[in-house]
Amino acid sequence: MTSIIGATLSRWTPAYFAAALAALVAAEALAVAGLAYPAAPLLAPWSLVAVHLVTIGWLSVLMLGALHQFLPVIAARPLASDRLALAALGLIEAGLAAMIAGFLALGGLGVPVALLPLGGSAVLAGFLCAAGNLGWTLRGTSPLPLPARFVVAALGFLALTALLGIGFGCAFAVPAPPDWLAALLAQGLALHLLAGIGGWFALTAVGVSYKLLPMFMLAEEERGRLGTSILWLMVGGLVLAWCAGLIAVLADGRGHLAAEAGEAIFAAGLTLYLWDIRLLFRQRLRRGLELNSITAAFSLAFLALVLAGLVAVRFVRGAEAVVAAPLLLLALLGWLSLLGLGQLYKIVPFMSWLERYAPRLGRGPVPRVQDLVSEGRARPWFAVFALGALACAAAATIGSAGAARIGAALLLVSTLAIARELMRARRESPSPAVPGAFPATLQQRRSLR
Numbered sequence: 001m002t003s004i005i006g007a008t009l010s011r012w013t014p015a016y017f018a019a020a021l022a023a024l025v026a027a028e029a030l031a032v033a034g035l036a037y038p039a040a041p042l043l044a045p046w047s048l049v050a051v052h053l054v055t056i057g058w059l060s061v062l063m064l065g066a067l068h069q070f071l072p073v074i075a076a077r078p079l080a081s082d083r084l085a086l087a088a089l090g091l092i093e094a095g096l097a098a099m100i101a102g103f104l105a106l107g108g109l110g111v112p113v114a115l116l117p118l119g120g121s122a123v124l125a126g127f128l129c130a131a132g133n134l135g136w137t138l139r140g141t142s143p144l145p146l147p148a149r150f151v152v153a154a155l156g157f158l159a160l161t162a163l164l165g166i167g168f169g170c171a172f173a174v175p176a177p178p179d180w181l182a183a184l185l186a187q188g189l190a191l192h193l194l195a196g197i198g199g200w201f202a203l204t205a206v207g208v209s210y211k212l213l214p215m216f217m218l219a220e221e222e223r224g225r226l227g228t229s230i231l232w233l234m235v236g237g238l239v240l241a242w243c244a245g246l247i248a249v250l251a252d253g254r255g256h257l258a259a260e261a262g263e264a265i266f267a268a269g270l271t272l273y274l275w276d277i278r279l280l281f282r283q284r285l286r287r288g289l290e291l292n293s294i295t296a297a298f299s300l301a302f303l304a305l306v307l308a309g310l311v312a313v314r315f316v317r318g319a320e321a322v323v324a325a326p327l328l329l330l331a332l333l334g335w336l337s338l339l340g341l342g343q344l345y346k347i348v349p350f351m352s353w354l355e356r357y358a359p360r361l362g363r364g365p366v367p368r369v370q371d372l373v374s375e376g377r378a379r380p381w382f383a384v385f386a387l388g389a390l391a392c393a394a395a396a397t398i399g400s401a402g403a404a405r406i407g408a409a410l411l412l413v414s415t416l417a418i419a420r421e422l423m424r425a426r427r428e429s430p431s432p433a434v435p436g437a438f439p440a441t442l443q444q445r446r447s448l449r
Helices: 013-030 045-073 082-104 115-137 146-173 179-187 189-217 226-252 255-284 291-315 319-356 375-398 401-427
Strands: 002-004 007-009
Touching: 002 375, 007 319, 013 045, 013 082, 013 319, 013 401, 045 082, 045 115, 045 146, 045 189, 045 319, 082 115, 082 146, 146 179, 146 189, 146 226, 179 189, 179 226, 179 255, 189 226, 189 255, 189 291, 226 255, 255 291, 291 319, 291 375, 319 375, 319 401, 375 401
Parallel strands: none
Antiparallel strands: 002 007
């Protein structure tokens, strides 16, 4: 760890971000080639590869990289272990590669299907290393701030999601799985999605946004009773829905009403979260919104659209079978991926500023964080990404492979363009004559704008 003017930089966070972006690009390329969903059937081997590239390789690695940077800030202490952070990344990437080979084995690739549970076990080990490292970093922090409480709950669902995935892999690899494992394979996908998207992704996204949005918009971070209520509604609803869903799988259909009640409670928590973020935007001190805050607002509009769609399908017979997968795609791309890319656009230059310019405070003019990027150049690419997410979801709904490939192409081109902007923020230096530069004797808080 490198300590600079009270901030702590995670040594391996840039590696997490680079690996995450590479996985996203690979998944998009598969869809552009017509090999993966939504341009191909959802359960096709290459579609399973693309889904796990997005969920494990992109979103999970991205979130863990961000947490390795920001949980030490919350705890006001260095990350417990840099070596464990590297080990976690190595295990996750190696396990994901083995899982990909295992998925392709289902389609006839001449490798053992046993690579699926073996790879899943490595991914789980990496997740546990990261969770242990982050948990130990938070030790003794009392009371835990609201963002950290969301993250702690999310890490529990992360482990649960990985365990379920290993169970699925074992069911594929074992010639005659026991009845309970066969039932889990046949009906447990909803549990896997609930723990992964609802538990790990949603709770982490909410927790991290409660930290980053107030920090970069100069808004009040403390969310009071409303924030605590949102946490309890989301976690309580997820626990009820998941446990009832498991009972329904193993006890031949019982527990569906309780599962639906839990899902409704969770959705109520997300709805309150959207209301609270609306209040946060209205209460901000920084009147002009930066690009990362604008993309966050649009990503949350996607979340509202997903919630509205999930409510609507409850009242239309047969609609859930048609739009469930497109809505999940919209959540992964429109909400979570757009939010992640938007926050990367702020985090990467922020870290670069700390590395390159914080030591020069008091020794001469230094640029602002915003001087390391060009929002005017990057803004259209975020719009293209959002358009691509909408196009992919629409194509999945109507079953048009051609439209899906066009939407995926929009995603791929915009992701590459945004990645290029991030590389510029890491490598290029602003001109000393940049109008935004100002003497270091001004308040440090202004330097971080």
